[in-house]
Amino acid sequence: MEVTAKRGLFWYVNGELLCFPVSSAEVDTVGNNHRRFWKTLPHSLTGGMSYNYFPRGRVELQHGKAVVYLHPTLCTPGIDTRIRHAFSLPDEMQLSLKADGSRHYRSIQKEQEG
Secondary structure, three states: OOOOOEEEEEEEEOOEEEEEEEEOOOOOOOOOOHHHHHHOOOHHHHOOOOOOOOOEEEEEEEOOEEEEEEOHHHOOOOHHHHHHHHOOOOOOOOEEEEEOOOHHHOOHHHHHHO
16 A cells, blocks of 8 residues: 655644645645634644644645644744654655744744743
């Protein structure tokens, strides 16, 4: 059975990647939007925090390659392997990490700790 690479959103919550992969064929009901998607999650996952509390990112599939946009604090050794596994990205697929320190990926948690 062939595994299909997936795109989607993720957050880094209490040391764990909280991933929401979707196949390219699936309709994206939340517009790949962190804020809208977070509102659909149960309190047990969100802890009542706002969508931008935890560092977050997204996986996009473009021209047969995976591009991962993520908060700079998430660019740690092994994060690529964890994302590859969670989003079913084959080893032979090129994966690029794009650290995004803009306001778009700002997280409250890291600002308070830093």
